[in-house]
Amino acid sequence: MASSSLNSSLGRLSLSSPSPSSASLTPEMKDGEYRNWSELPSELTSSILQRLGPIEVLEKAQKVCMSWRSVSKDPAMWRKIVMHNVEDLRYNLDIMCRHAVDRSQGGLVEIEIWDFGTDSLVNYIADSSGKLRSLKLVKCYLVTDEGLTEALVKLPLLEELEVSYGSLSGESLKSVGQSCPNLKTLKLNHKGIKFPRLFSDDDALAIAATMNGLRHLQLFGNNVTDAGLNAILDNCPNLEHLDLRQCFNVNIVGDLENRCSESIKVLRRPIDSTHDYPYDASVIDMYSFEYEFPDDVDQPDFDILDFPEFDLTDDLMSLLYGGLFDER
Secondary structure: OHHHHHHHHHHHOOEOOOOOOOOOOOEOOEOOEOOOHHHOOHHHHHHHHOOOOHHHHHHOHHHOOHHHHHHHOOHHHHOEEEEEOOOOOOOOHHHHHHHHHHHHOOOOOEEEEEOOOOHHHHHHHHHHOOOOOEEEEEOOOOOOHHHHHHHHOOOOOOOEEEEEOOOOOHHHHHHHHHHOOOOOEEEEEOOOEEOOOOOOOHHHHHHHHHOOOOOEEEOOOOOOOHHHHHHHHHHOOOOOEEEOOOOOOOOOOHHHHHHHHHHOOEEEOOOOOOOOOOOOOOOEEHHHOOOOOOOOOOOOOOOHHHOOOOOOOOHHHHHHHHOOOOOO
């Protein structure tokens, strides 16, 4: 809850709660003297409030006193915004995020959004934040490939992009690479899937064609093959960090292993540990997959691989994330 988070954060700063009759908050007594929190220098107050998240500041902290409200309106407070959709908050996070972006007055540099967001919101951010350097979208399922691409082409200064468990096609990646020449870090993370004939180098080829300045690349759970990886190594000479965990179509052996050893400083291989991965790292194993049809539905007599027009890369992923299949 936002209130408990605020209380916990303020508690770590040795801030005692005011009594109902208090005119302002006061810290604990030190050297026989109380000091009024509202009289702290604005720089110190800003440092305190920045330890809280945007939700806590907008819904709680700015209502404490006039000085805190004044500091909370300083655009410098909103150069970095991190917002997660926490259950039971019952806030309209779309509106709240736009309000936080407005307070930056065009000075927003970094923004990270988890579990909420729409095409309209990401385009609002892009239209309002020409100085944006870092955009991270995690599990923002309502942000479409087209909407995200429309927003990203408005951010020529972007240096870091993360789209984890979201939509950004290979064709869109080309547009992004062409529109964001300063891009140095790219993270495209998906659910790792073990499935025969499920492979695609679309992302890798788009990266190789348009993102030659990359230094950090994370393709967790991607369907890239050795050919796609070679294309990236050929065209991204500055690449230093490469994360290919759960990219089950890549075999880093022989010449490919030598190439990676020569140019990549930090390499995470397909079967490396996922202990430091910040999201769910469980694998969908389609080799042992069985879908349980409801009792009133007859199981169809066909194999999904019998249909060549079925795009295993896009259509199967859509079915998986759309909830048709149960994860095992």
